[in-house]
Amino acid sequence: MPVYLDHAATTPLAPEALAALTRELARTGNPSSLHGSGRRARRAVEDGREALAAAAGAHPSEIIFTSGGTEADNLAVKGLYWARRAEDPRRTRVLCSTVEHHAVLDTVEWLERHEGADVRWLPVDAEGVLDLAALAAELAEDPASIALVTVMWANNEVGSIQPVAEIVRLAHAAGVPVHSDAVQAFGSVPVDFRGSGLDAMSISGHKIGGPVGVGALVLGRAVKLTPVQHGGGQERDVRSGTLDTASIAAFAAAAEAAAGNLAAESARIAGLRDRLIEGVRAAVPDAVLRGAPGVGRLPGNAHFTFPGCEGDSLLFLLDLVGVESSTGSACTAGVPRPSHVLLAMGLDEETARGAQRFTLGHLSSEADVDALLAALPDAYARARLAGMAGHVSSIQTAGTQAGAPG
CATH class of the missing domain: 3.40.640.10 (Type I PLP-dependent aspartate aminotransferase-like (Major domain))
Structure with missing residues (x-):
């Protein structure tokens, strides 16, 4: 499962x-x-x-x-x-x-x-x-x-x-x-x-x-x-x-x-969320939590930006090991776009493209958080490599095009 x-x-x-x-x-x-x-x-x-x-x-x-x-x-x-x-x-x-x-x-x-x-x-x-x-x-x-x-x-x-x-x-x-x-x-x-x-x-x-x-x-x-x-x-x-x-x-x-069961269940899910947030920060110190803190955010929401990688890459790498998350951003005709929410909050496009949203609900458990925290460091490292390779490739392509005869 x-x-x-x-x-x-x-x-x-x-x-x-x-x-x-x-x-x-x-x-x-x-x-x-x-x-x-x-x-x-x-x-x-x-x-x-x-x-x-x-x-x-x-x-x-x-x-x-x-x-x-x-x-x-x-x-x-x-x-x-x-x-x-x-x-x-x-x-x-x-x-x-x-x-x-x-x-x-x-x-x-x-x-x-x-x-x-x-x-x-x-x-x-x-x-x-x-x-x-x-x-x-x-x-x-x-x-x-x-x-x-x-x-x-x-x-x-x-x-x-x-x-x-x-x-x-x-x-x-x-x-x-x-x-x-x-x-x-x-x-x-x-x-x-x-x-x-x-x-x-x-x-x-x-x-x-x-x-x-x-x-x-x-x-x-x-x-x-x-x-x-x-x-x-x-x-x-x-x-x-x-x-x-x-x-x-x-x-x-x-x-x-x-x-x-709203009060008890919200408290339970918020506890899982807080543990997830602290675990992500420990596993990937560069990750930045986005949104309001504590009671100012939904109990099941933990939204991060991960520098140096594409959110879609991280999503697919996590998915390969059985952890399903979301970038939280729109994707039209297969072309990923940075979230309009993150841009409205003042983030630049490159930072916004590294978004990953983890959301918990009534079936979420401690084991779910453990699985994410176990899978995240390697997935993030691989996503960063993919992001860097793509960046180098785009630079090389641009250089080749600039040097091509007109």
Whole structure:
């Protein structure tokens, strides 16, 4: 069995979620149907809605089921933008942090290209935490022109937790709604939608031990939002489409299990994380931990940059010995690119290319940490050699091309 240290990407199914999923998959019924099977499916959906609302600190009517975090982000950002602009055409400014997940980042950029949005990118500090002074300055400039603020609850790459309550306080004082992508935070740290004051919040099933393909937008009951898709009018007429009863039941079961043991499990995982961090520092003294320290980061996140090597090389070398991690950066058409999160934190491209993210979850153990620490020194040494060889090769190639006849 491989050592799985990529829980931020997806988590293994929790036993409770698997039981709920298989139970519902064996049954038939469209939750919008009026006959007995339909009513039974509807009960399963509504029981799931109530369980999920309790775990997220929301009212059941505020849970809008989606196909996952990406759809929830699109629905929130586009829907809020369109609804706010429809009320007042001046509202075209979107305030968005520079370290958002691409589900938000690309949605905001799409609004800029196609819907006339005036995007203002909010900077972060060297730990990836939002600059509140910059947010306050943007809000003060012309609050009547702002459609929304969107800032994630916790970063998916470096694990830094954002000051959500303060962000909401500043934005609401200016009369501006706030959306937060809480996909990484939900199930890892206390997330209270009602207590946060947020207007909209995105969560996802497969990050907390639920199945892939289900998520939710938690949407305040008084918040107006323009639908992205249309059809049968399900989910408050905000998100049409036949509900996936089995996945919803499994998502709710995973959320209920995570919320019921959150404090103890977060403490256990944070202990493993801290041991992993200290072990990596001892094994590779040149490695640099990125993101906020201690309680300022997600309990399961340990993100490092390793100088002199490519993150992809280190990932593959670890994978060869059965340790699965992530670079935490985008890769398009096979071409690795430095993380936009690390660049926003002030790192140069060469440093950012050496990123490696180790993330722990509900199945992680001391043995997993031991396996990584045993494998890392040799993998890093080999990755450095590969990186240096590639660097020398590129220099030689450049020299040959420069000396070639024109």
